[in-house]
Amino acid sequence: MALTNDEVLAGLAELITDETGISADEVAMEKSFTDDLDIDSISMMTIVVNAEEKFGVTIPDDEVKNLKTVGDAVTFITSNQA
Amino acid sequence: MSTPRIVVTGIGATSPIGATAQESWDALLDGASGARTLEYDWVEKYQLPVTFAAQAKVRPDTVLPRPVSKRLDPASQFAMVAAQEAWEDAGSPEVAPERLGVDFATGIGGVWTLLDAWDVLREKGPRRVMPMTVPMLMPNAAAGNLSLHFGARAYARTVASACASSTESIVNAVEHLRAGLADVVIAGGTESAIHPITIASFASMQALSRRNDDPATASRPGSIDRDGFVMGEGAAVLILETEEHARARGAKIYAAVVGGGVTADSYHITANDPEGHGAARAVEMALAMADASPADITHINAHATSTPVGDPNEYQALKAVLGDRVDEIPVSATKASTGHLLGGTGALEAIRDRVAPPTINITTQDPEVPFRISGEKQSLGSGPQLAISNSFGFGGHNAVAAFTTV
Numbered sequence: 001m002a003l004t005n006d007e008v009l010a011g012l013a014e015l016i017t018d019e020t021g022i023s024a025d026e027v028a029m030e031k032s033f034t035d036d037l038d039i040d041s042i043s044m045m046t047i048v049v050n051a052e053e054k055f056g057v058t059i060p061d062d063e064v065k066n067l068k069t070v071g072d073a074v075t076f077i078t079s080n081q082a
Numbered sequence: 083m084s085t086p087r088i089v090v091t092g093i094g095a096t097s098p099i100g101a102t103a104q105e106s107w108d109a110l111l112d113g114a115s116g117a118r119t120l121e122y123d124w125v126e127k128y129q130l131p132v133t134f135a136a137q138a139k140v141r142p143d144t145v146l147p148r149p150v151s152k153r154l155d156p157a158s159q160f161a162m163v164a165a166q167e168a169w170e171d172a173g174s175p176e177v178a179p180e181r182l183g184v185d186f187a188t189g190i191g192g193v194w195t196l197l198d199a200w201d202v203l204r205e206k207g208p209r210r211v212m213p214m215t216v217p218m219l220m221p222n223a224a225a226g227n228l229s230l231h232f233g234a235r236a237y238a239r240t241v242a243s244a245c246a247s248s249t250e251s252i253v254n255a256v257e258h259l260r261a262g263l264a265d266v267v268i269a270g271g272t273e274s275a276i277h278p279i280t281i282a283s284f285a286s287m288q289a290l291s292r293r294n295d296d297p298a299t300a301s302r303p304g305s306i307d308r309d310g311f312v313m314g315e316g317a318a319v320l321i322l323e324t325e326e327h328a329r330a331r332g333a334k335i336y337a338a339v340v341g342g343g344v345t346a347d348s349y350h351i352t353a354n355d356p357e358g359h360g361a362a363r364a365v366e367m368a369l370a371m372a373d374a375s376p377a378d379i380t381h382i383n384a385h386a387t388s389t390p391v392g393d394p395n396e397y398q399a400l401k402a403v404l405g406d407r408v409d410e411i412p413v414s415a416t417k418a419s420t421g422h423l424l425g426g427t428g429a430l431e432a433i434r435d436r437v438a439p440p441t442i443n444i445t446t447q448d449p450e451v452p453f454r455i456s457g458e459k460q461s462l463g464s465g466p467q468l469a470i471s472n473s474f475g476f477g478g479h480n481a482v483a484a485f486t487t488v
Binding site: 018019020021042045046049052053 | 147148149152206209210211212213214217
């Protein structure tokens with residue numbers, strides 16, 4: 001069963017908290033991974049790898065650079081779920 | 083410019099017998115043992131011939147914040163815990179980043195990270211191998227992360243000389259400071275390699291004690307019935323500083339590191355030179371740098387790992403340098419308590435408190451290893467103290483550090 005945006009956001013927030021220590025409350029759709037959450041490239045790739053596992057999706061490497069905000073990632077994941 | 087004297091202003095340790103340096107030292111004086119049966123399913127799964135080790139008393143990932151610990155192999159986690167303790171103990175010195183260095187040692191590096199990632203690769207494919215895998219498993223990960231954490235920009239060096247590593251790091255750091263290239267150095271060593279692979283390998287070479295039914299008495303350096311070493315894990319860190327820098331900031335000073343010697347055997351990849359030439363030269367070098375003679379030595383922290391051949395070889399090496407004086411000096415073989423790690427801090431704390439810690443588990447002392455060791459604490463007396471700490475490693479590495487009271 002496909003997950004909703006809110007469910008994906010909550011799951012992604014868990015991964016971001018685990019990787020960076022950023023509080024889940026701060027992880028909102030409009031937040032930029034780099035400018036707002038200060039996530040570096042290696043943490044971003046760690047989150048991507050974990051998100052692929054958690055949500056059963058494939059996020060191609062050349063797609064990652066398009067995921068500027070948390071919302072971009074949530075939208076990509078929900079629309080690419082198996 | 084005269085050569086500066088180098089002092090110790092901070093100590094940190096996380097070990098099988100204590101979560102801190104003080105707790106470890108107190109446990110050592112009490113004759114504690116850190117060896118315990120391993121409670122992991124992999125012990126049974128792989129039918130390991132040795133089922134115990136001296137695991138650290140406290141897991142480092144329960145102390146460090148999760149975002150910090152998850153980017154560090156357990157070996158680097160131990161290093162971070164011990165370094166933070168040592169740094170605070172030294173009073174968190176104010177020092178220019180370009181004058182603060184790191185000299186850190188590991189025998190094996192991030193073996194857990196490497197092999198966990200190998201499992202992931204085989205089970206789930208390359209896409210699941212975490213990007214931090216290599217930066218976590220590399221042997222310089224501890225040095226690099228300490229440099230980052232403490233803002234150390236003078237240098238960040240890694241020594242890998244097996245079981246001689248951390249003493250060699252201390253000696254390197256002292257040489258670096260004496261050369262005027264830094265004012266403060268965070269020096270020490272770490273290991274977290276109690277893994278089925280290392281246990282299997284050491285057991286294959288018949289190096290490990292097999293006393294599975296009695297782990298606490300398994301490490302028996304100097305005892306006639308010793309049957310091998312006990313693997314340990316943890317980290318120990320010294321804050322080393324030029325005396326001038328330490329005095330200027332009013333730091334407490336534990337001791338001075340007045341000598342160091344590092345040599346190589348070129349004899350055999352794992353066996354000690356039975357004549358102990360390399361070990362003896364390392365002791366001579368340490369004494370020469372200290373401008374001291376054998377008569378000045380008041381305490382020896384022996385390498386003494388409890389292997390059948392290693393312990394008498396060390397005695398012979400010291401006898402060659404010190405002559406009959408060797409039989410008068412109180413010796414401690416602290417690996418009886420801690421398993422195989424942490425030599426340097428033991429010697430330092432011994433002279434600070436003027437007491438040689440007990441060497442536990444001696445049933446009958448081996449006449450081939452007639453060191454003055456005891457199951458009881460030995461007083462070092464009220465006079466000036468000079469302690470040497472010996473470490474020897476696979477590869478034929480020998481390292482000796484000499485400490486004095488200040």
